[in-house]
Amino acid sequence: MTDWNLFDARCTVGRHLTLREGAPHSAADLLADMDHCGIAEALVLEALGRENHPAQGNRRVIEIAAGQPRLHPAWSALPPGTDEQPEPAELLRQMREHRVGALFLFPRQYCFSLSDWSLDALLEPLADARVPVFINHDQVMAPWGTDLTDIDAVVGLCRRWPALPVIVSEFRIRRAQRSFYRALDACPNLHIELSGYWLYRGIEYITRRWGSERLIFGSNWPAFNHGMTLAMLTCADIDGRDKRNIAGDNLRRLISWCSPNHPEVRPAPPADEFAAFARTGERPAAMEFHDCHGHIGGLACHYHIPGGSLEETVAEMDRLGERTVCVFSFEGVFSDEAAGNDVVAEVVRRQPDRFVGFTLLNPHRGRDAMLRELERCAKLGLRGVKLIAHYQSYPAEGPLIDVACRWAHERRQIILNHDWGSAGQIERLTAEYPNACFIAGHATTAYADVMKRRENLFVCSCPLLGPRSCEEMVRAIGADRLLFGSDLQDLPIPWGLGPILAARISPDEKRLILGENLKRILQRYSLKAC
Numbered sequence: 001m002t003d004w005n006l007f008d009a010r011c012t013v014g015r016h017l018t019l020r021e022g023a024p025h026s027a028a029d030l031l032a033d034m035d036h037c038g039i040a041e042a043l044v045l046e047a048l049g050r051e052n053h054p055a056q057g058n059r060r061v062i063e064i065a066a067g068q069p070r071l072h073p074a075w076s077a078l079p080p081g082t083d084e085q086p087e088p089a090e091l092l093r094q095m096r097e098h099r100v101g102a103l104f105l106f107p108r109q110y111c112f113s114l115s116d117w118s119l120d121a122l123l124e125p126l127a128d129a130r131v132p133v134f135i136n137h138d139q140v141m142a143p144w145g146t147d148l149t150d151i152d153a154v155v156g157l158c159r160r161w162p163a164l165p166v167i168v169s170e171f172r173i174r175r176a177q178r179s180f181y182r183a184l185d186a187c188p189n190l191h192i193e194l195s196g197y198w199l200y201r202g203i204e205y206i207t208r209r210w211g212s213e214r215l216i217f218g219s220n221w222p223a224f225n226h227g228m229t230l231a232m233l234t235c236a237d238i239d240g241r242d243k244r245n246i247a248g249d250n251l252r253r254l255i256s257w258c259s260p261n262h263p264e265v266r267p268a269p270p271a272d273e274f275a276a277f278a279r280t281g282e283r284p285a286a287m288e289f290h291d292c293h294g295h296i297g298g299l300a301c302h303y304h305i306p307g308g309s310l311e312e313t314v315a316e317m318d319r320l321g322e323r324t325v326c327v328f329s330f331e332g333v334f335s336d337e338a339a340g341n342d343v344v345a346e347v348v349r350r351q352p353d354r355f356v357g358f359t360l361l362n363p364h365r366g367r368d369a370m371l372r373e374l375e376r377c378a379k380l381g382l383r384g385v386k387l388i389a390h391y392q393s394y395p396a397e398g399p400l401i402d403v404a405c406r407w408a409h410e411r412r413q414i415i416l417n418h419d420w421g422s423a424g425q426i427e428r429l430t431a432e433y434p435n436a437c438f439i440a441g442h443a444t445t446a447y448a449d450v451m452k453r454r455e456n457l458f459v460c461s462c463p464l465l466g467p468r469s470c471e472e473m474v475r476a477i478g479a480d481r482l483l484f485g486s487d488l489q490d491l492p493i494p495w496g497l498g499p500i501l502a503a504r505i506s507p508d509e510k511r512l513i514l515g516e517n518l519k520r521i522l523q524r525y526s527l528k529a530c
Contacts, residue, residue, distance in 0.1 A: 002280040003267060004234065006039040007248030008226070009102075010134075010169055010195050010218030013064055014047030014057070017140055024222050024467050027064050027071060033467055034070070037226040037502055038267035038279045041070045043102060043218075043251065049076045050106065051140045055085055062098050069263040072255065074134075076104040079118045092125045101255030102132045102167075107150070108139040114153040116160060123157070127164040132254040134193065136169045147176035151183050158187035165254050167216055169193035171223075175303045177202070184210045194229050194246070195220035200298070200489045201316070203236040203246070205306040212242035216251055225467045227278055231498030234281030235320060243281075274510050278501035283321050289497065290515035290522075291325035292439060293416065293460045293485030296355070297343040301330045305489050310347055313489060314354060320493050324518070325355060325486070326414070328386035332360030338373060345380035356526060358384035358416065362392050363400035370403050383526040384408075387417040388441075396421035402429070409433030414526045416441050416460070423450050430454040437525040439483065443469070445476040458521070460485035461513065462496050470503035470513075479509035483518050 013027050024033065027044070034042060044065060049057015054076040065073040075095060080088055095103070103126065105114075112118055114135070126133060135157075137148040149170050158166050166189055173180060173196050183190055184206070192206070195218040206215060217233055219226045233246055252262060270276040277283050298308025307316065317325065327347065329340025337360045348357040359377035361370050374385070385404050389396055396419050408415040409432075416439040420426040427450045430438055440447060440459045451457050459477060462485040464470045473482055486496040500513050 002234075002240070002282060003038065004244055004247035004280075005249075005265075006041075006217060006230070007251045008034070008039050008042040008219050008221065009167070009193050009216045009251050011042045011221045012045045012047055012050055012223075014060065016047040016222075017051055027068060029467075030221060031068070031070065033221065033226055035268055036271070036504070037230055038270065039226060039230075040248065040265035040267070041072060041262065042221075043074050043255070044071045045074050045076065045104060050104075051109070053084070054078055058100075062100075069261055070265060072260055073098060073100045074102045074104055075100050076106060077122060078110055079112050080121045088122045088125050091122075092129060092131070095131065096129075096258050099258045099260050101258055101260055102134060104134045104136060106136050106138070108137045108148065114150065114157050119157070120160065123161050123164060127161040130163060130165060130257050132165040132167055134167045134169050138171050144171045146172040146174045149173070149176065151176065151179045154190070155183050155186050158183075158190050162187075162189055165189055165191065167191040167193050169218065170196045171220070172196050172198065174199070178304055181209070181304075184214060190214070191216050191250070193218040194233065195224055198228070198232065198491050198495050199303075199305075200308075200492050201237070201306040202492070203233060204238055207236075207238045207242050207246075212238065212245040213250055215246045217247050222467050224465050225469060225499050225502070227498035227500075227502030228463075228465075228495050229498070231278045231281075231494040231501060232492050234279060235283075235494035235497075236281070237316075237319065271504070272507045272510075274501040274507060274514075278498050288321045288323045288515060289484060290518040291322055291486050291488070291493075292458075292483040292518050293441060293462055294325040294327040294488040295330050295333075295490050296327040296347050297330045297340060298489035301489075302334055308489055310350060314351060316488075316493065317354065320497075322486070322493060323354070323515075324522070325488065326358055326384060326416070326518075327355050328358040328360045332362065332386070333388050333391050337362045341373065341377050341380075341382065345377065345382060348381045352381070356384060356522065357382040358386040358414070360386040360388065361404055363387075363389055363394045363398060363403070364392060367400060367403050370400065371407070374404075374407050378411075381529070383528065384414040384416065387415065389417070390419045397425045402432075405429050405433045405436055408436035410435070412436070412525055412527070414439060414521065418442065420447070423447055426450055426457065427454065430457050437521055441485070443473060445473060448476040451477050451481055457481070458483050458517070461500060462487045462491070464499035468504075470499045471505060474503075474505055474509060474513075479505065479512045480517060482513045483521075484514045
């Protein structure tokens, strides 16, 4: 069995701002999760240094890492010029003394610029020593966002200090990836930490174009669980040497400036064959999956989707054991739903046994136009309904939502909605339209009480973010009501598989979630026309 000697570059321990009672946050919790997922080492920040003031967290993380050879301390810093932290040369000396392998900068959280006048006095000694510097533009007290990195400022910093290893890290890189490609071209010293780079075949694209040396494995624990980035990497379509680089060798090389100790770690055996697949990327031939949530049409999308053709998508599904996926278009999310539905219909025509096509609707068109589009697409072979009013700026509980639900009820179809609104709304809809199968398009426990009374309501697994998110979902709604959804070609298939494969639930529960539930639904709803 392959052991990639994983080294997690992005973990935070301590009582963070949004910590819920009983949620994992301590060094012991982190180590337990690392053991469960087969992760050897981790680079660790402390929550106070991430959220409130670097000096507080920097002191505490040294104490936390003491006696824990698998945990390597990381510090955060501010621009120089006040009495809040040591002068740059002294800060570097202290980092070397305590074997602090990397420095994190949080320019939005602490409201500072990456410009020369602000940071270069700090960066000069770090560049001479080749200390890796992580730059993260997330802001703890603001809602999580996407594409927050100031790429222009990062490129300017990289060019001023070409010997300084710079690693960009953020909650989610999505539409900005084309700019990141140009930044990688411009800056040989620029790297990307993977916990925020959840893009379909993104690892493969960057490895092929710029080399695996530019990517760093990280989880963003405990905001995310280890399984997501883990499976995304181990299942990537790249060779073993590249996987080992990304998994840990790149980070070990970057922090070697402070002569850290790296213990030999022998991971405990995985809990079952699913967990083994997540850890190694080696899938048993008989292990297959059925997916309730996918997008198609990635050759023309407002962000770049590598390998977006139908042939490449089917090859990716074959490689990963995905037999069936319910799909809808990108065009209908962001623009012309009719054009997108035509794309889906052509995919279904060419691969009818692999794709279940859903008609994507836009309620702004009005009742009559919605019904005409449903009728038109039914004749083209589409067998379900997709709503995404949230992206179309139509109210989640607007009156035209019922038009789609009534259609699905009358034809016994699946109807998947990005967001069904309140629990009261979905309770009404499932009661008034009992012959439709309702799927909440993204993981939520908000409808758990409704699901106790309604057998025609299910939840898609995408995304299961936190360290215990899959387990919590199963406790709340039951494994028989949770459906695996990858959100391909938006997200990597293994990124969605990982939290389920690695979850602390039984193999039988995993089988239900990963395909048996959807197979059963497709025997009752959205049946092929005779």
